[in-house]
Amino acid sequence: MREATEALVGAIERDRGGLVIIACPDLRLREALVEEIESLVPTAAQAFRTHDVTDAIRAYDRMALLIPTNEREVVLDLDGCRDQTLEPARTQPIVLFLLRDGDGFTALATEAPSIRSWASGNDVDPERLAEIDVDHERATFNNSTGMTPEQWLVAWRDESTARTDANYALAARAMLLELK
Amino acid sequence: MVPDWKALLPHRPLDPDTDQYVPPPTNGGERIAQWILADRTTVLVAGPVGIGKSTELARAAKLLQAERSAFLVRLDRFENMKRVTVDQLLLRIAGVVATIAAEELELTLSFVLRTALFRKGVLAEKPRSTSVLGIEPLPPVEASPASMLGVTIAEIANKSRRVSLILDGLEKLPDSPIVSELFDALGALGDDVDIITVLPWSLAFGGADTLLRPGERLVALSAPEVDGRDPRGRDFLQEILMRRLGLTSEDIPADRRPVFERAAIASGGIPRTFLQLVADAGTYAHMRRNDPWPQIDDLDDAIKDQVDSFRRILRKGDTNAILAIEGEDGRELDLERKIRLLTHGVLLERNAKLTVHPLVKPLLPALWTKPDA
Numbered sequence: 001m002r003e004a005t006e007a008l009v010g011a012i013e014r015d016r017g018g019l020v021i022i023a024c025p026d027l028r029l030r031e032a033l034v035e036e037i038e039s040l041v042p043t044a045a046q047a048f049r050t051h052d053v054t055d056a057i058r059a060y061d062r063m064a065l066l067i068p069t070n071e072r073e074v075v076l077d078l079d080g081c082r083d084q085t086l087e088p089a090r091t092q093p094i095v096l097f098l099l100r101d102g103d104g105f106t107a108l109a110t111e112a113p114s115i116r117s118w119a120s121g122n123d124v125d126p127e128r129l130a131e132i133d134v135d136h137e138r139a140t141f142n143n144s145t146g147m148t149p150e151q152w153l154v155a156w157r158d159e160s161t162a163r164t165d166a167n168y169a170l171a172a173r174a175m176l177l178e179l180k
Numbered sequence: 181m182v183p184d185w186k187a188l189l190p191h192r193p194l195d196p197d198t199d200q201y202v203p204p205p206t207n208g209g210e211r212i213a214q215w216i217l218a219d220r221t222t223v224l225v226a227g228p229v230g231i232g233k234s235t236e237l238a239r240a241a242k243l244l245q246a247e248r249s250a251f252l253v254r255l256d257r258f259e260n261m262k263r264v265t266v267d268q269l270l271l272r273i274a275g276v277v278a279t280i281a282a283e284e285l286e287l288t289l290s291f292v293l294r295t296a297l298f299r300k301g302v303l304a305e306k307p308r309s310t311s312v313l314g315i316e317p318l319p320p321v322e323a324s325p326a327s328m329l330g331v332t333i334a335e336i337a338n339k340s341r342r343v344s345l346i347l348d349g350l351e352k353l354p355d356s357p358i359v360s361e362l363f364d365a366l367g368a369l370g371d372d373v374d375i376i377t378v379l380p381w382s383l384a385f386g387g388a389d390t391l392l393r394p395g396e397r398l399v400a401l402s403a404p405e406v407d408g409r410d411p412r413g414r415d416f417l418q419e420i421l422m423r424r425l426g427l428t429s430e431d432i433p434a435d436r437r438p439v440f441e442r443a444a445i446a447s448g449g450i451p452r453t454f455l456q457l458v459a460d461a462g463t464y465a466h467m468r469r470n471d472p473w474p475q476i477d478d479l480d481d482a483i484k485d486q487v488d489s490f491r492r493i494l495r496k497g498d499t500n501a502i503l504a505i506e507g508e509d510g511r512e513l514d515l516e517r518k519i520r521l522l523t524h525g526v527l528l529e530r531n532a533k534l535t536v537h538p539l540v541k542p543l544l545p546a547l548w549t550k551p552d553a
Contacts, residue, residue, distance in 0.1 A: 015188075086192060116493060
């Protein structure tokens with residue numbers, strides 16, 4: 001099963017200096033998703049917000065959180081300038097936030113195949129992925145770890161569990177399934 | 181050996197001097213070079229996203245270097261291809277060619293020309309006079325970009341060998357008059373220069389073969405078959421993977437090898453999609469189990485990610501249109517839809533027939549029961 005946070009982290013991790021697209025159901029949730037990304041990424045990524053493609057490309061060693069004011073124009077500019085992110089080689093991705101049913105995704109489909117191709121498989125709709133069958137997923141968690149999410153989180157929270165990428169992802173999954 | 185999945189860089193084309201190049205079964209780079217060396221002056225290159233056009237152009241540039249002054253000009257590394265003008269493109273080509281001529285071929289172009297290019301902002305260093313007396317004629321006040329490019333090519337050809345221009349990035353040009361204006365300008369350079377260029381999407385899949393002029397050749401890069409008995413397509417993709425990871429196939433645990441075989445089939449033969457699937461599956465394996473190698477479950481989720489991506493680019497009416505032409509030659513498809521679906525690789529061309537990409541098939545239940553031909 002793909003879990004929303006895992007899919008987000010996976011998209012950011014997959015291509016060094018690549019492009020990640022986050023699908024947002026509406027403007028309010030877009031802000032929440034930007035904040036979630038800011039909380040997930042390491043400090044070393046030096047994540048910053050911008051609405052300008054040139055700024056995003058120029059800061060090749062920082063994670064650019066690209067939040068468009070005009071989605072179509074930003075998508076077209078990314079398509080037109082795509083290969084400028086290759087020299088100097090980016091060390092951090094550009095994370096583009098687009099409304100799920102907005103002009104940005106339409107432009108990707110109809111006018112910007114090059115940049116769409118780069119992001120293929122890296123375009124995540126975390127809200128849609130979060131719509132899960134909790135009982136089924138708790139059982140799956142139990143089968144794979146031998147613990148309930150609550151039991152696993154006890155060890156995580158008293159810091160007796162190693163802080164690896166895999167465990168961070170598992171912690172996010174356990175918290176999602178934790179019974180409050 | 182622990183694989184570094186981030187080293188795959190699915191979005192990065194290879195450079196001419198790389199040792200990671202793997203010749204595809206269709207040998208695009210070699211075909212391009214062979215046509216030029218057989219005295220064709222123009223080769224037009226077409227293919228869907230991710231097929232390796234930039235890599236094959238770089239390969240062609242490398243192969244041509246023995247007999248030509250070959251210049252690989254990756255225009256999209258300098259210009260916003262959605263907003264550029266024809267004059268900017270011609271100047272940029274001239275500037276890149278002049279820079280490569282100086283830095284790699286050690287050719288010194290005239291002070292007049294270098295000064296003119298510098299003033300146009302396409303040459304980084306301000307030229308210094310090479311005259312023994314320190315006196316050089318002043319550059320002309322104004323020359324057209326087309327003539328400056330023509331002069332650049334002529335000076336190099338006089339001092340070295342025949343010039344081959346290999347132009348990458350033009351596929352991103354918008355569907356507007358700039359395309360015909362640019363190709364007219366390139367055509368006006370005459371037969372003293374070879375032009376190898378990627379075609380804009382609208383021409384590549386909009387009947388490019390009917391637009392060819394005498395001496396011109398279209399090289400269509402297509403995905404190799406990966407789902408049949410012939411293993412060459414799958415072997416090609418897996419060899420790319422090994423070169424990018426710096427590993428050999430023996431480094432892959434035997435029980436995980438089916439993952440890569442299946443990723444090759446799911447990719448439809450598109451190298452970028454294959455690398456994305458493997459990188460995605462490898463990242464899942466690392467995050468979930470700190471496992472250096474992906475399992476089938478990880479690949480399944482990577483496949484779902486790609487299927488979701490394809491779902492987002494399908495427009496109203498696409499499903500019925502795809503079902504209607506699957507296995508046909510596509511002549512019934514309206515042009516806008518045909519260009520869009522072929523460009524994205526939703527439809528793949530094989531033996532003059534259109535087939536649906538394997539990652540799109542899960543979105544088309546009507547195809548699930550259709551027996552394979």
